[in-house]
Amino acid sequence: MSLLRIDIAPPANGVQRVAIGGRLDTHSYAELDQALAPVLANDAITSLVLDLAGLDYISSAGIRSVFKARKALSARVGKVLVVNPQPQIQKVFDMVKAVPLGEIFTSVAEADAYLDAMQRKVVEGDDED
DSSP: OOOEEEEEOOOBTTEEEEEEEEEESTTTHHHHHHHHHHHHHOTTOOEEEEEEEEEEEEOHHHHHHHHHHHHHHHTTTOEEEEEOOOHHHHHHHHHHHHSOHHHHOSSHHHHHHHHHHHHHHHHHTOOOO
């Protein structure tokens, strides 16, 4: 049983909205990649809106899926927009943008452990960073 929820709305005017909920991690990122593949292959789609209101957790594997979508759309001058992230998810995106993961972690497991601890702090209200 996957803890990831994906809801793909019908495309409109070149915009595809995808709501993601639950956990996007090592165990579920392939499900998202598979769901997004036809969207990313559709040349009529120029913008992908990822609604993360229901996303509770994201690991480095999940971040990679978002970056993969971004790379695919940017190749044809498209965009990926992330909307409604919960505070712990926003923190992850802020951190990743500031410092590339490959420069500060020696393994995916180490990065995931850091992301897990950081998100737990935000959820528990113990975020001092």
